[in-house]
Amino acid sequence: MPALVEMRGISKRFPGVQALSGVDFTLEAGEIHALLGENGAGKSTLMKVLGGIYSPDEGTIRINGEPVVIPTPARATELGIAFIHQELNLARHLTVAENICLGRPPRKRPLGLVDWKAMRETARRALDRLGAYVDPDAPVGSLSVGNQQLVEIARALSLDARVLIMDEPTAALTEAEAAKLAEVARNLAADGVGIIYITHRLEEIFRLCSRVTVLRDGTLVGSYPVSEVTPELLIARMVGRQLTERFPKQKVPIGEPILEVEGLTLPGKFTDVSFVLRRGEILGVAGLMGAGRSEVMRAVAGVERPASGRIRLGSREIPLGSVQAAVAHGIVMVPEDRRGQGLLTGRSVRENLSIAVLESLVHKGLIRGKAERALADRLIADLAIRTPGREQSVSYLSGGNQQKVVLGRWLATEPQVLILDEPTRGIDVGAKAEIYRLMGRLVQQGKGIILVSSDLPEVLGLADRVLVMHQGRVTAELSREQATQEQVMRAATGR
């Protein structure tokens, strides 16, 4: 019997990155197949090829032995492939039933009006198959993230999905929700659905999956029955080198405290957050999605105004809720969403680099063009930003170079404290290494760095101290020696 999905020799190139080169992947009906790899290893790209979001440059795809081309997500749906994305694709203001039947509501003859009763029944059936206790009439926005995910799976089932791709499904779930999801996945597999489970959580693989395929830097490392591998083996396969090499951690003497945060609170976001950052220190901040890490850091950088709390730099107290005040005192933040919050899209590299220091370049009311160009050239050279020139639009740079532009903008202000929120998300391995080295250089100069990252090995590899957050509170503060993957995960899940 032919495999449910058979991908052969899939290659995909993006400007500056070979995202996939000659990857093979096979999914059998009724199996839960883990797809494992670091960020940027090519997991998501491979699945986006299967989901019709990207077209591969090379390679073939067969479904039940039939060669297919999947140029659009709509075609993928026709072929029975459903993609449950990390960011859920639901219409928040519509009801559960409307979402499950989105785009193809049942109609009533003769006028073709929506048959609400049939819609509710369709939704009910799909939800029952999952054993989900969700009200079909509730607006989706009112549900927990876990239940929203079940709604999305129910929609996939009502479309007769035979292949279910789940991208880090448990990243934002509570323990109970994750257990529920695992049960649902097992039942679906027993019904013959093939599930591809993208994750970098090893425990889940051993609990749930029957096969595991490992990718690294866009190539296939191997595909193994889960019963024949150990966590250590998988880590070695996934990383392909020693952790110490990946994270060039420099020995830097840790100095006096520079940043002191006390009792920072914003109701609904974070509660009573206190911590200290010292000179020469990299403070890692770990936690699951939605733990409030970015929100706290935005408050420290003045982008959001906390309801209460104090922020002190040295002996000076910094006014809350003002980016200008934070920057003037030497606190800057590289935000997590590079395109949405970092870059002035469509503007030149020069303008992006100078925007935070323009006022210091002014002479008699006008910006000194020569000084501005010199500043841009110096930062481009310093950070090795690869661009055809300073007038190039930032939109044309690779992710890693865009990130360096945002970093360079803040280095121009000569900050004392740098908050880096997911600084290496979605950038290639080479650029990551450069950013790590740069962080090392900055702490050597006596600056302090706060590193917020969902990439746990990154936090453990680079940080001198790790702060763990769970539901808006700091649940652990671990020294470099204490901080292990399990310790951090325990605190991050609130146990």
Next chain:
Amino acid sequence: MQAKINWGARVRQMGPGLAVLVIGAALSMLSRDFLTASNLLNVLRQVSINAIIACGMTMVILTAGIDLSVGSVLALSSAVTAGLAVGGTYPLLAILAGLGIGAILGLFNGLLVTRGGVPPFVATLGTMAIARGLTLVYTGGRPISKMPAMIRSTGAGYITGIPVPIVIMAVVVLLVYVFLNHTPYGRFIYAVGSNPEAARFAGIPVARVLTLAYLLTGVLSALAGVILTGRLNSAQPTAGSGDEMDAIAAVVLGGTSLAGGQGGVLGTVVGALIIGMLNNGLNLLNVPSFYQQVAKGAVILVAVLLDRRRR
């Protein structure tokens, strides 16, 4: 790849300029009256009012906003200036009062957008109606005429043979150009338009930048109102109706993106020239005015469609 991108940008910058040359060449061939010094000065003088308003509109559109109230602001400023002047106020004070009205209405727009969180389209639509209504109230619906010499000269005078409106337009364009390209706040306008969230993270005072763009647009609309008062030797209660469309058309023809962050005031001047030349040329060719509207709309759509294709 680099050369290609730069060429694209180059062509995009030159596109509107090329259009002016092409339309100019066509009109010179079709009508012997077009390419004469007096007619060209005439075109420029007719263009100047729209160009001045459009300079303001450029700033607002660069922030990804829109200002529909420019025509009504022009009318109210014109009426107040004329009313005060006729009532015996010193003409310069009357003009300053008119500009002050523009500043207040612009500030009002800016605060509605930033403090009130009202979408620019709706905020300025409201201001448009209020200012038009106030104009009608103030004038009683009748023109105010017989301006003092100083006000007349702003619209109808000459400096070394060049009409004053053209001189004012040139000064405004230069100032706005320098402001947008060589001062921090000008750069902030581009930054806010290209990505307001990133601008906020970069410590740019987004609300102040937006308010300033609307305020300056109000002042420039008022300035256009003063010039119009001088040129007509009167203030008309219906003056400037539809001016927002001409200004937006000039900005868009000049290559400024309605999505904000891209474009500039030089393109806008060229856009205003294209519209002015079309008006003038169609007049010279004796095209009935009803058809002129159709032609103008068609040219604008074709220009923007070509521009989109090039991108």
